[in-house]
Structures are given as C-alpha cells and as structure tokens.
Amino acid sequence: SSGINAEYGGSIDDLLSAGMNFAIGSEALKDVGEGISGRLVELCGRHKLAAPLLNRVMEKCPNTLLAEDKGQFASLLKIIKQMKSIDDSDLCTAIKLLARTTAQSPQARKWVVKYHILEALMGLLEDHFVTKTSTVTATAILSNAALVCGHCFLDEGLCKKQEPKVVDLFLKHAKAEKGLAIQQNAAIALARLAQASVPLLERLRETRGLEVLHSRI
Numbered sequence: 001s002s003g004i005n006a007e008y009g010g011s012i013d014d015l016l017s018a019g020m021n022f023a024i025g026s027e028a029l030k031d032v033g034e035g036i037s038g039r040l041v042e043l044c045g046r047h048k049l050a051a052p053l054l055n056r057v058m059e060k061c062p063n064t065l066l067a068e069d070k071g072q073f074a075s076l077l078k079i080i081k082q083m084k085s086i087d088d089s090d091l092c093t094a095i096k097l098l099a100r101t102t103a104q105s106p107q108a109r110k111w112v113v114k115y116h117i118l119e120a121l122m123g124l125l126e127d128h129f130v131t132k133t134s135t136v137t138a139t140a141i142l143s144n145a146a147l148v149c150g151h152c153f154l155d156e157g158l159c160k161k162q163e164p165k166v167v168d169l170f171l172k173h174a175k176a177e178k179g180l181a182i183q184q185n186a187a188i189a190l191a192r193l194a195q196a197s198v199p200l201l202e203r204l205r206e207t208r209g210l211e212v213l214h215s216r217i
Helices: 002-008 014-023 028-043 049-061 070-081 088-104 106-114 117-127 135-152 154-160 166-177 178-195 197-204 209-216
Strands: none
Touching: 002 088, 002 154, 028 049, 028 070, 028 088, 049 088, 049 209, 070 088, 070 106, 088 106, 088 135, 106 117, 106 135, 117 166, 135 166, 135 178, 154 178, 166 178, 166 209, 178 197, 178 209, 197 209
16 A cells, blocks of 8 residues: 555545545446455555445446455455454455455465465354444345355365354354345355265254255255
C-alpha cells in the first residue's frame, strides 16, 4: 500500500474514495478488476472503503479472482483470524472472493490448505460466527466459508485426512435453518467427504445424515 500511496501522492483513503466515485456507473472496472482485487484484499480490515470497493469490482467484473500469490492469501488468513476485531463486511467480502477463486483454481485450493485458511474457515463454522451487525451478513459469511471448504474437498486425499467430527460440523449446518445457500453448501461439502472416505461415510450413516443430504442436494 505504501507503493500505491507514494505513486498516487495522497492517502490510501483518498485513493479508495476516488475509486468508489469512479466505480459508480463505470464499466471500466471490468478491465482492471483482476489486477486490483488482491491489493484491495490486503487493505481490508485497515481501510473502511476497501471492502465496498472490492464488492463493486466483483459486481462489475464477474470473473474477478485472486491471483495465485502467496501474499494475497496471507492477507486473507489475517482477515479471517482477526474476525472478532474487524468489520463483518470486510470478512464477508474477502471470503466471497476466496469462494469465487477456489471454484476455478486448483492452485488456489492448495494455497487455502497450505496456509491454514481451511482450518480457520472450519473454526469459523464451528463457532457459528456471532456477527456484530446483521444476521444476513453472518449467514453470507458462513455460506461462503462452507462453499470454500466444499471446493477444497474436491481433493480426495484431503478428505481422507479429516476426522469423523468434520461430518458433525457440516451436518449441523446442513440441518440449520439459516438459509438455503448455507444448507446446500454444507451438504455439498458433506457429499464430497463421504464419497472420498469410508469412515466419514459411516459417520454420516450413524448420524442419519444421509437423509439430510438427499433433501438438500
């Protein structure tokens, strides 16, 4: 961010404010979305306009993804670990972008596992995430967290390393009445876990999760 600040000649907040003004009704963001998304993630949690601008970029540029860059994923992990002290919208936006990226990039899914982002997201799901603002935001955070996990569970080797308690975690969310998206995303994660691992499939049967799975997918 210091590099941008020096080049721009103003504060980061001024630059983000100018970006928001530029973004209103502008189609030009489609050309720059992927190039600036990672930098905006790095600014989330420190500058209040970073998340709204990143959301605007994602709206204008549906193909916006994180670059396969170690620093950007480190920034995401920091945001997730600081979830109790940062604004919910920052966390929600960052995980939404991560979900979009892991849907398309096998390398991104590897980074999520390698840099313990998957662990952090599962911890967030375990805590049920008590939001400071709105239930809608909390539901979106949980839904996208489950979606990222489901993307990572495309790796059968990763699934086989999971303990049976992971079934209980995703089954809890598949059953919950938080909204259709979180239920479906948790069910998809469960299905991939059960398909890859016999012990996890057995745990799903023991907990009568197969009936829930069939009703959600």
